[in-house]
Each structure stands twice: as structure tokens, then as C-alpha cells.
Amino acid sequence: MQAYVMTRYGDAGAMEVRDVPEPVARDGEVLIRVRAAGLNPIDYKIREGKMRLVNRLDLPQVAGSELSGVVEGVGAGVTRFAVGDRVFARVDKKKLGAYAAYAVVHETMVAKMxxxxxxxxxxxxxxxxxTALQALRDELGVATGDRVFISGGAGGxxxxxxxxxxxxxxxxxxTASPRGEELVRSLGATTVINYQKQKFKDVLSDYDGAFDLTGGQDLPDSFAILKRGAKTVSIGGVPVPANARVDLDAGPVVxxxxxxxxxxxxRQARQRGVGYRYMFMHPSGEDLNLLAGLVDKGTLKAVTDRVFPFEQIAEGFAYLEQGRAKGKVVVQM
Ligand SMILES: NC(=O)c1ccc[n+]([C@@H]2O[C@H](COP(=O)([O-])OP(=O)(O)OC[C@H]3O[C@@H](n4cnc5c(N)ncnc54)[C@H](OP(=O)(O)O)[C@@H]3O)[C@@H](O)[C@H]2O)c1
Structure with a gap:
């Protein structure tokens, strides 16, 4: 089958379309005929070797972190899915494999789309x-009436x-540039700061929580807008020691x-009297069920910026890597 394979760590040339054997569903796994797959910054960060400390892969490896498709077969013991189901999944972080005609995913990571x-x-x-659900619900514990700051609201x-x-x-x-302002307002943001013109820390104060997507100076700046005792959870900043045990299954060296x-x-967070935690999202079929329910109720809208045919996946990555996507970039098989 055709697949987009990471052959080494490096630049865009480290990934290529190749013919590889079809995967086989083992115990508890679902074989999915992939219909579309999402492109994510994590995919090019893996390719660049930035995740090597926490997730070393056996190369060559079929890349790709998330997919939608149709169940083609099930391994022994699978009870939740049957051939023909339309499903979606964030695939296993150590196995990847979404950029291919077929992928296998453990049933606990799959949900009906x-x-x-x-x-x-x-x-x-x-x-x-x-990522968004686990950060807001599990890390920040967002509740009715909270004021929450999210940096980089216009992306995936x-x-x-x-x-x-x-x-x-x-x-x-x-925060958004004028390119994303209308979009983030339409999704429910009531305060939008043009990050190209203004520092959000000069405008906001007394927030109950911050979700940092952009990292860099935005991360320590987020501490300055929080109430004492409130917390920033980041996916754009620096991981902390607790991530090794809780999220990465890694030992004392990591x-x-x-x-x-x-x-x-x-130290900067402590000095401000606020909490700081980095988060790695976890694949979860159960949480995907929740998201699917919200979509079908009309509460949650998928925002897709561009769809590329699989043959143009390299162009899709070139677009994503510019960092300007408004919502998601996807390839169709
Ligand atoms: N730890 C985890 O588990 C996890 C999970 C998911 C993602 N992440 C990380 O989270 C980050 C965001 O992911 P993503 O998929 O949302 O990325 P993305 O879709 O590529 O984000 C692109 C968007 O970011 C906006 N942007 C860029 N720089 C900005 C800035 N300084 N201030 C405000 N907005 C800015 C751009 O808007 P303009 O065009 O208007 O500039 C664009 O719309 C990435 O670093 C990713 O690796 C981590």
C-alpha cells in the first residue's frame, strides 16, 4: 500500500511516499481503511528530531498522528467496533501510521466519527x-464564569x-492577527488581542486560567495576567519533570x-504565585466519543483550513509549517 514514510530525522526530504506492506490487526486492534488524515505540528517536530528524547522511533516508519476512515477488520477481542463502522482516532504515539491506505489502532483509541x-x-x-479538551477540563478545571486566556486561538x-x-x-x-480575528470571534472569543500590535499582558488581568499554545515569551507573560493561585497549562512551552512519569512513561534520566x-x-511561575504545567495529550476513544457528541449536537464545529490530496502531502506540510493555518490542514486518501 502507499504510505508517507519518515526515513530519517531531518528536513522535509526526510519523508517520502513509499510502498509498504499492509498492517495486520492484532489482539484488541482495529484495521481501518484510511479516508483522510490530519497534519499536525507534532509530525514535523518528530521528523526534525525534536521529540527524540521522549519518543524514539524505529525508522523507517509510516508517519501520521490522526485519521478518519472505515473499519475493514478487527483483531481478536475487539468488542466496540465492526466492519463498516465510520471511525476516527488519534493513533498510538509510538506506532503512528495514519498516512497510509490502511492503519491499525487499538480499539481504546478509536471512536465512531x-x-x-x-x-x-x-x-x-x-x-x-x-488536546484542547484535556487541557481545559483536566488541567485547568474550567468552570462556569471563569475567564480563560488562550494564546494562538486561530490554529488547529x-x-x-x-x-x-x-x-x-x-x-x-x-490572541490572533487580523487574518484570524473574525474566525476566533465567530467561535466565541469575546476579547481578541492583535498580537502583532499589542502585548496581551498589557491588556488582560485577573484571569482564572491560561492555555498557552504559542510558547516563547507568551508563556511567562501568561503568568502576569493570572489571579494568584491560578494556573497556566502549556503545549507550546517547556515540559516539566512530572511529565516524564505522568505522560511519557519515562524514567529518572528524562x-x-x-x-x-x-x-x-x-521559577518565574513561583515568583508570580501561579501554577505551571506542560501537558502531553493522550489518545482516548472515550474522550473522542464526547467530542463527537458535541459535534453532532452543533456545539463544536470542525474548522478545516485546507484539504490536500494524499499525492500532495508534502505541499500540505509546507503549508502547515508556515504556521499560518486557520484551523486544520488535512490530506484525503
Ligand atoms: N503537547 C501536546 O500534546 C500538543 C498537542 C497539540 C499541539 N501541540 C503544539 O501546540 C502548538 C499549536 O498547535 P496547532 O496545531 O494549533 O498549530 P497551528 O495550527 O500550526 O497554528 C497556526 C496558527 O497559530 C497562529 N499563531 C502563530 N503565531 C502566533 C502568535 N505569536 N500569537 C498568536 N497566534 C499565533 C497563526 O495565526 P496567524 O496567521 O494569525 O499568525 C495560525 O493561525 C504547536 O506547537 C504544537 O506542536 C502540542
């Missing part, structure tokens, strides 16, 4: 949707995070490296 979506829109939901994660925070009852402030790397940012 929203009935109201086509395959392209559904393929862009799992990774960004689970931001467009879903704004909507989920509003669903949880929060009032949302976000924890020690993260302790050193995050020392400064943790």
Missing part, C-alpha cells in the same frame, strides 16, 4: 480536540479550545533533563 461530518473534517478533530488547537472553553461556561480571551530545562520557567 461524528455523523454530521465528512471524512476530511473528522480527520482534523482527534489530536487537536483531545485554538479553534477547538475556544469553543470547548465557551461550552464549559468560560469567557474567552485570545525527568532530570526536564528539571534542568524547565527550571527557569518554573
Amino acid at each position: 461524528p455523523e454530521s461530518l465528512d471524512f476530511a473534517d473528522a480527520a482534523g478533530l482527534p489530536l487537536a480536540g483531545l 488547537v485554538g479553534t477547538l479550545a475556544i469553543q470547548l472553553a465557551v461550552w464549559m461556561g468560560a469567557e474567552v480571551a485570545t 525527568a532530570a533533563a526536564l528539571r534542568v530545562a524547565s527550571a527557569r520557567i518554573r
Whole structure:
């Protein structure tokens, strides 16, 4: 079958379309005929070798983190899915494999896709949707009446995070350039700061929580707009030692490296009297069910920026890597 394969760590040339054997569903796994797959910054960060410390892959490896498609077969013990089901999934982080005609995914990571979506829109939901849900619900504990700041609201994660925070009852402030302002307002953000003209820390104060998507100076700046005791959860900044045990299944060497790397940012948070946590999202069929329900109720809208044919996946990545996508970039098989 045709697949987009990462052959080494490096630049865009490190991935290529190749013929590879079809995968086989083992115990508990579902074989999916892939109809569409989402492109994510994590895919090119993996290719660039930035995740090597926490997730070393056996190369060559079929790339791709999320997909939608149709169940083609099931391994022994699979009870939740049957041949013909329309499903979507954030695939196993160590196995990847979404950019291919067929993929196998453990059934615990799979859910029936929203009935109201086509395959392209559904393929862009799992990774960004689970990230936004887990950050806002599990890390920030967003509740009715909270004021929440989300940096970078116009991208893949931001467009879903704004909507989920509003669903949880929060009032949302976000940063966007004029290119994204109308979009983030239409999704429910009530305060939009043009990050090209103004520093959000000069405008906002007394927030109940911050979700940092952009990292860099935005991360310590987010501490300055929080109430004392409130927290920033980041997916754009620096991981902390706790991530090694909780999220990465890694030992003391990784924890020690993260302790050193995050020392400064943790100190900055302490000095401000706020909490800081980096988050790695977790694949979850159960959480995907929740997201699918919200989509079918009309509460959550998939925002797809561009759809490329699989043959043009390299162009899709070139577009995504410019960092300007409004919502999700997807390839159709
Ligand atoms: N830890 C995890 O589990 C996890 C999970 C998912 C994603 N992530 C990370 O989260 C980050 C965001 O992912 P994504 O998929 O949302 O990325 P994305 O879709 O590529 O984000 C692009 C958007 O970001 C906006 N943007 C860029 N720089 C900005 C800035 N300084 N301030 C405000 N907006 C800015 C751009 O708007 P303009 O065109 O208007 O500039 C564009 O609309 C990535 O670094 C990704 O690797 C981590």
C-alpha cells in the first residue's frame, strides 16, 4: 500500500511516499481503511528530531498522528467496533501510521466519527480536540464564569479550545492577527488581542486560567495576567519533570533533563504565585466519543483550513509549517 514514510530525522526530504506492506490487526486492534488524515505540528517536530528524547522511533516508519476512515477488520477481542463502522482516532504515539491506505489502532483509541461530518473534517478533530479538551477540563478545571486566556486561538488547537472553553461556561480571551480575528470571534472569543500590535499582558488581568499554545515569551507573560493561585497549562512551552512519569512513561534520566530545562520557567511561575504545567495529550476513544457528541449536537464545529490530496502531502506540510493555518490542514486518501 502507499504510505508517507519518515526515513530519517531531518528536513522535509526526510519523508517520502513509499510502498509498504499492509498492517495486520492484532489482539484488541482495529484495521481501518484510511479516508483522510490530519497534519499536525507534532509530525514535523518528530521528523526534525525534536521529540527524540521522549519518543524514539524505529525508522523507517509510516508517519501520521490522526485519521478518519472505515473499519475493514478487527483483531481478536475487539468488542466496540465492526466492519463498516465510520471511525476516527488519534493513533498510538509510538506506532503512528495514519498516512497510509490502511492503519491499525487499538480499539481504546478509536471512536465512531461524528455523523454530521465528512471524512476530511473528522480527520482534523482527534489530536487537536483531545488536546484542547484535556487541557481545559483536566488541567485547568474550567468552570462556569471563569475567564480563560488562550494564546494562538486561530490554529488547529485554538479553534477547538475556544469553543470547548465557551461550552464549559468560560469567557474567552485570545490572541490572533487580523487574518484570524473574525474566525476566533465567530467561535466565541469575546476579547481578541492583535498580537502583532499589542502585548496581551498589557491588556488582560485577573484571569482564572491560561492555555498557552504559542510558547516563547507568551508563556511567562501568561503568568502576569493570572489571579494568584491560578494556573497556566502549556503545549507550546517547556515540559516539566512530572511529565516524564505522568505522560511519557519515562524514567529518572528524562525527568532530570526536564528539571534542568524547565527550571527557569518554573521559577518565574513561583515568583508570580501561579501554577505551571506542560501537558502531553493522550489518545482516548472515550474522550473522542464526547467530542463527537458535541459535534453532532452543533456545539463544536470542525474548522478545516485546507484539504490536500494524499499525492500532495508534502505541499500540505509546507503549508502547515508556515504556521499560518486557520484551523486544520488535512490530506484525503
Ligand atoms: N503537547 C501536546 O500534546 C500538543 C498537542 C497539540 C499541539 N501541540 C503544539 O501546540 C502548538 C499549536 O498547535 P496547532 O496545531 O494549533 O498549530 P497551528 O495550527 O500550526 O497554528 C497556526 C496558527 O497559530 C497562529 N499563531 C502563530 N503565531 C502566533 C502568535 N505569536 N500569537 C498568536 N497566534 C499565533 C497563526 O495565526 P496567524 O496567521 O494569525 O499568525 C495560525 O493561525 C504547536 O506547537 C504544537 O506542536 C502540542
